[in-house]
Amino acid sequence: MTNTLRIGIAGLGTVGTGVLDILAEHGDLIALRAGKAVKVSGVAARNRTKSRGKHDLSKLEWHDDPVALAKSSSIDVLIELIGGDTGPAKLAVEAAIASGKHVITANKALLAHHGVALARAAEAKGVALNFEAAVAGGIPAIKTLREGLVGNSAKRVFGIMNGTCNYILTKMGDEGRGFADVLKEAQELGYAEADPSFDVGGFDTAHKLAVLTSLAFGTEVNLAAIKIEGIEKVALADIRNAAELGYKIKLLGVAVNYGSGIEQRVHPTLIKRGSPVSETDDVFNAIVVKGDFVGDLVLEGRGAGAHPTASAVLSDIVDIARGNIRPAFGVPATELKKYKDSSPRAHEGGFYVALDLHDKPGAVAAIATILADNKISIESIVQRGKADPSAPRATAQFILITHDTLEASLKKAMDKIEKDGHVAGKARVIRIERF
Amino acid sequence: MTNTLRIGIAGLGTVGTGVLDILAEHGDLIALRAGKAVKVSGVAARNRTKSRGKHDLSKLEWHDDPVALAKSSSIDVLIELIGGDTGPAKLAVEAAIASGKHVITANKALLAHHGVALARAAEAKGVALNFEAAVAGGIPAIKTLREGLVGNSAKRVFGIMNGTCNYILTKMGDEGRGFADVLKEAQELGYAEADPSFDVGGFDTAHKLAVLTSLAFGTEVNLAAIKIEGIEKVALADIRNAAELGYKIKLLGVAVNYGSGIEQRVHPTLIKRGSPVSETDDVFNAIVVKGDFVGDLVLEGRGAGAHPTASAVLSDIVDIARGNIRPAFGVPATELKKYKDSSPRAHEGGFYVALDLHDKPGAVAAIATILADNKISIESIVQRGKADPSAPRATAQFILITHDTLEASLKKAMDKIEKDGHVAGKARVIRIERF
CATH class of the missing domain: 3.30.360.10 (Dihydrodipicolinate Reductase; domain 2)
Known part of the structure; x- marks a missing residue:
């Protein structure tokens, strides 16, 4: 690589324009940090005449087709900001890797569907597949x-x-x-x-x-x-x-x-x-x-927004400029372990359960019995009077916090409680996490 | 560099032993992440016979003098865990840089006193000066x-x-x-x-x-x-x-x-x-x-503890193994700007002021007047009765929250309030930050 890193941006929406904003504002500082100048050499976007803020793109290599940009000898790095797990985004990323270009993408869908295949291809070619912007915007979660x-x-x-x-x-x-x-x-x-x-x-x-x-x-x-x-x-x-x-x-x-x-x-x-x-x-x-x-x-x-997300893209750019090329998922893609699902487990932290109770004698006792039958122990109970006493089918609100329990047991108990007619409508169940 | 990164650890206290713990537990995983094996080749510590947990160090190159370890041809990286801004820590780091070794240090005092000089030396030699562990322990603040x-x-x-x-x-x-x-x-x-x-x-x-x-x-x-x-x-x-x-x-x-x-x-x-x-x-x-x-x-x-801090050291080690060598302070040390102190400014966020007030008429009015004279406006006031009515010199507690003000103005007002004899003892003043 020379002492300029040449980037091509595919997709000039808010994030792409955000990248141009940062390079315009901090070009000199970024060159010091990157050890070389970072220059936008080419772009691919559908609408050439759309305004991109203050940025004059008239002198850049312009492609209607992102795949053509990906293959262009004018760029060292493709920044894919098109989105979507199929179509032009995928084709452009694949083409860039195949022609030995580094890739930066903010495309979570592409990674969630094809991340491992793309990582293998990138690693085989010795190029980066960087995606700081794909998760949690400006937060350096990937790094x-x-x-x-x-x-x-x-x-x-x-x-x-x-x-x-x-x-x-x-x-x-x-x-x-x-x-x-x-x-x-x-x-x-x-x-x-x-x-x-x-x-x-x-x-x-x-x-x-x-x-x-x-x-x-x-x-x-x-x-x-x-x-x-x-x-x-x-x-x-x-x-x-x-x-x-x-x-x-x-x-x-x-x-x-x-x-x-x-x-x-x-x-x-x-x-x-x-x-x-x-x-x-x-x-x-x-x-x-x-x-x-x-x-x-x-x-x-x-976690979102043009500038925080563009900040993440810049981190990826400077990593490439500095030669900090890591396996996309931390270890070589060929060494990633097969995914193995855990068997259903006791939920750590219990459940919040909200029941709209018919306000008649015996309901609480019946519910408590059903929970006990399913080995669900209760941490706390809050019962409230009718939310609106004038309503024709007024109910009392009954809130439970359970201790840790199997989700399947809770579901079974709720099915029984609903079937026995003690509650109006469905139980509202929300997991509690303790960290 | 070969496909083994050879490290020397100077100072085998809790953090040094923590690094050994991680390498023992995750050696294979770290090799995948680093792209090469990471091996401890030498150590320097005062007490050779002291127990270092389960670790057998008998086959390592052992130095009493950390400078000798720093110069040893058996290591690529010196990890300085001695501490102190002078003496053996500084000498060892300087010797390592001079002999073309990368340096990792957890030594905040050394960096706060000599960081720029060490960074210049390291950058002149093309070696890393990494210090993730020096600030906030396991938190990747430096990266x-x-x-x-x-x-x-x-x-x-x-x-x-x-x-x-x-x-x-x-x-x-x-x-x-x-x-x-x-x-x-x-x-x-x-x-x-x-x-x-x-x-x-x-x-x-x-x-x-x-x-x-x-x-x-x-x-x-x-x-x-x-x-x-x-x-x-x-x-x-x-x-x-x-x-x-x-x-x-x-x-x-x-x-x-x-x-x-x-x-x-x-x-x-x-x-x-x-x-x-x-x-x-x-x-x-x-x-x-x-x-x-x-x-x-x-x-x-x-922010502290053997294992979180050792986790930070491992991040620095793998950066070196991967060739991710950055200027110590983000930009080349020769490009760091001279430090320029800001002139005293209005504090953003105001002040908390606690006064132990003599419980006699006119005190509050006098204090409010002094504050007004110094152009300090008050956001809220809480006055409490005597904390202990039976105490011989009982006072009332008087709490102020001010709007943004110059620290010098507040100090002037407090001096006057204290001198005028409205308060027992000194005012307790704490800054408020709003982010």
């Missing part, structure tokens, strides 16, 4: 797992990885508003997409978790193994109940390495107030890794 | 500043960097015990030294802050410029008052880059509850960086 914690075998990695969900849950709690109401506001503010299902359904978190799991545990990426539950069913009443009991509700992605197998899940979770993770609110993200030597490490910051 | 945030100009770096102080302040608050009492317990538990002044006086934090400041702002290290205040004078009453007002008291190291100059200070600080930093309790550390593109980034974890 920390890939480089910072090399002395550790990780036992657990989890976190708040979706700013949209965290914003919605925070607002619901702070302002006492329902899910649909806050979602609408988030959409108006640009924090949520017109079709929010990828975010609020937990799928975005799952893609990111799949990548972190592989890095943390040295196993092949396995998106399909993740149990996914979104935040759509989190009721304002649950957030209020949780607050009274000293908890917040967060959408967590959690991966645990039990040695015998791995568990990956995404779901709303009660966590105790007063910890760095529980106090990560609004659009912020937090990633926690438990290493066997370092203990718990928490990283908290902006 | 994050040096590599993760290369796309940013930092505006502020601060944090909780001393586990002893954080443990003491946390216990005082949680258990309602005084400083001396908790300090004694911390000493018995091994969380505080027999002579605790380096920790509780804020000097340890200052050494770490000096290193972070240089990395964050690209300026020469300047330990002498730091204003240092320890936690010895933090009263239990202040912690209680702060809690009632929604704050915790933490010992923070704070560096701010105003563009026109830099401010570095170490002191007890009131910070609002409910943030990731305020909820960093017990022996845990937290480092916060505000970058111009990434925004606020918080790293929280174990």
Whole structure:
């Protein structure tokens, strides 16, 4: 490599423009840090005439087809910011690797679906496959797992990885508003997409978790193994109940390495107030890794947005400029272990259960008996009077916190409680994590 | 370099033994991550017969003099774990650099005093000067500043960097015990030294802050410029008052880059509850960086202890094995800017002031007038009755929270209040930081 690193940017949306912003602002500083100049040599984007802020791109090599940019002899590094796990993003990344170019991508879907194959190809060619921006935006989660914690075998990695969900849950709690109401506001503010299902359904978190799991545990990426539950069913009443009991509700992605197998899940979770993770609110993200030597490490910051995400891309660029080329998932892709699912286990930390109880004698006794029959022991109970006494089918609210129990046992008990007609509607069940 | 990286460890105390523990436990995994085997080839320690856990060191090259180890042709990397800013630690590091060896050190004092000179020497020789373990133990603060945030100009770096102080302040608050009492317990538990002044006086934090400041702002290290205040004078009453007002008291190291100059200070600080930093309790550390593109980034974890610190050393080792050699302070040491001190500024966030008021008419009016005369505006006031009405010189407690003001103005007002005889003893003043 010469003393200029030539980059090509495929996809000039907000993050791509953010990269141009940083290079324009800090070009000299980055050259000192990188040991060479970093120069944008080519771009690929659909719309050549669209305004990209103050940036004059007229003198750059311009491609309509990102694959052509990937193959261009004018670039040393392809930065893929197109998105999607198939189509032009995948083709461009594959073409760049095949022609011996380093690749930087912010594309979590591509990595969650094809990460191992791409890592093998990149390693065979001796080029980098860097993706700091794909998980948790500006937080250096990838570098920390890939480089910072090399002395550790990780036992657990989890976190708040979706700013949209965290914003919605925070607002619901702070302002006492329902899910649909806050979602609408988030959409108006640009924090949520017109079709929010990828975010609020937990799928975005799952893609990111799949990548972190592989890095943390040295196993092949396995998106399909993740149990996914979104935040759509989190009721304002649950957030209020949780607050009274000293908890917040967060959408967590959690991966645990039990040695015998791995568990990956995404779901709303009660966590105790007063910890760095529980106090990560609004659009912020937090990633926690438990290493066997370092203990718990928490990283908290902006998980999205043009500039935080571009900051992560710059970290990847300078790594390449400095010759810091690591295996994509920490160990060579050929050495990644096969993914082995853990058998169902007792949930660590118990469950929050909210039941709308028909206010008639014997219901509590019946429920307690069913729980005991299923060997579920209760840590605390809160019963409230009718929420609205004038309502025609008024019910009392009955909140349980269980001790650690098997999820299957809890499900069986809830089925029986619902069938026996003691409750109105379905039980609302949320896992509690203790860290 | 061959496909084995040969390390020499100077100083086999708890951290050195921790490094041996990790290599024994994860040798194969580290070889995959490093791309080569990592092997301890030599050691230097005073006591050869002392037990080092399960480790058999009898076949290693053994030196009484760390300088001899540093010069030995059997090693590629010297790991300096002796400590101290002069004497054998400095001599060994200098000798290693002079003979073309990479250096890893956990020695914050050495870096705070001689960091720039050592960095220049290392860069002239093309060897690494790595020190992840010198600041915040297992938290990858150095890697994050040096590599993760290369796309940013930092505006502020601060944090909780001393586990002893954080443990003491946390216990005082949680258990309602005084400083001396908790300090004694911390000493018995091994969380505080027999002579605790380096920790509780804020000097340890200052050494770490000096290193972070240089990395964050690209300026020469300047330990002498730091204003240092320890936690010895933090009263239990202040912690209680702060809690009632929604704050915790933490010992923070704070560096701010105003563009026109830099401010570095170490002191007890009131910070609002409910943030990731305020909820960093017990022996845990937290480092916060505000970058111009990434925004606020918080790293929280174990700031001390054999294994977390050894985990940081392993990160440095693997960086060297992978050829990831960066300038010690992010940019070449010859390019570090001269340190320029900021002129005294209005403190961002105001002050907490606790006064023991003689309970006689007119005192409050007199104090309010003096504050107004000094242009200090008050955000909130809490007055309490006599703490102990039976005491012969009973006083009322008078707590002020000021708006942002110049520290010099506050000092002037307090001098006047004390001189005018309205208060018993001295005013207790603690800065409030808002982030």
